[in-house]
Amino acid sequence: MVLTKVTERIYFLENDKETDRPLLGYVKGDKYSLMVDAGNSRNHVEKFNDSIEKSNLRLPDYVAITHWHWDHTYGMNAVTGKTIACEITNERLKVMSKWQWTEEAMSKRLLTGEDIEFADINIRKEYKVLQDIKVIPADIVFKNDLEINLGGLVVILKNVIAPHSEDSVIVYVPEEKVVFIGDAYSIDFYDNYKYDSVKLQNFIKMLESLEFDTCFLGHSSPLKKTEIIECLKSEYKKISTNNDGKKISK
Numbered sequence: 174m175v176l177t178k179v180t181e182r183i184y185f186l187e188n189d190k191e192t193d194r195p196l197l198g199y200v201k202g203d204k205y206s207l208m209v210d211a212g213n214s215r216n217h218v219e220k221f222n223d224s225i226e227k228s229n230l231r232l233p234d235y236v237a238i239t240h241w242h243w244d245h246t247y248g249m250n251a252v253t254g255k256t257i258a259c260e261i262t263n264e265r266l267k268v269m270s271k272w273q274w275t276e277e278a279m280s281k282r283l284l285t286g287e288d289i290e291f292a293d294i295n296i297r298k299e300y301k302v303l304q305d306i307k308v309i310p311a312d313i314v315f316k317n318d319l320e321i322n323l324g325g326l327v328v329i330l331k332n333v334i335a336p337h338s339e340d341s342v343i344v345y346v347p348e349e350k351v352v353f354i355g356d357a358y359s360i361d362f363y364d365n366y367k368y369d370s371v372k373l374q375n376f377i378k379m380l381e382s383l384e385f386d387t388c389f390l391g392h393s394s395p396l397k398k399t400e401i402i403e404c405l406k407s408e409y410k411k412i413s414t415n416n417d418g419k420k421i422s423k
């Protein structure tokens with residue numbers, strides 16, 4: 174899999190449904206570069222770094238995390254750059270860093286709802302040896318938002334209200350008119366697959382107010398601003414008419 178170039182400063186490695194690997198972003202400043210999300214394992218990070226080197230780019234100096242879910246964070250121990258997460262994400266990382274990866278502990282977490290079957294299935298597919306899983310907290314932690322100057326290019330990390338998780342962080346690059354939204358657009362897998370209409374409406378409004386051309390999503394192809402807003406508005410229509418606030422598909 175090769176890196177896709179979007180602009181002179183923006184690249185991405187597409188998502189891989191096989192083991193639920195999310196899209197990984199790359200933002201190139203004059204001085205530093207930033208990776209968006211840490212991937213789901215050391216193997217995923219190695220694949221990303223290989224594609225970076227093949228494109229003659231520098232390995233990331235920073236890694237911005239969009240939310241705590243395993244597929245976006247379990248590669249944190251293998252990345253080259255300093256990892257950056259918002260406070261809420263980091264608290265979840267601290268909790269997960271204490272998790273045991275035995276059959277007993279894993280099935281117990283499914284019973285208590287700490288983890289979900291969808292993650293459990295994909296973790297087993299990604300990791301041949303479950304003991305290889307190593308979860309660590311971030312190097313840099315911020316509250317609400319953070320601005321990073323990569324040299325001639327500013328990146329803004331912002332914790333936003335979104336239906337997927339309360340720690341949803343967007344990575345916005347105003348000058349390049351792109352935004353990485355992780356899974357913020359999606360349902361909450363850890364809250365009975367709920368699609369919260371109020372949070373979704375908030376998220377749509379935030380996107381509408383943001384100036385960008387392209388939006389990068391965690392588990393599907395990039396969309397234009399009009400496409401993502403259209404798509405989310407139609408989802409909003411469905412859940413507000415059904416009024417049960419639930420949706421099964423991703």
Ligand SMILES: [Zn+2]
Binds near residue numbers: 240242
């Ligand atoms: Zn997620």
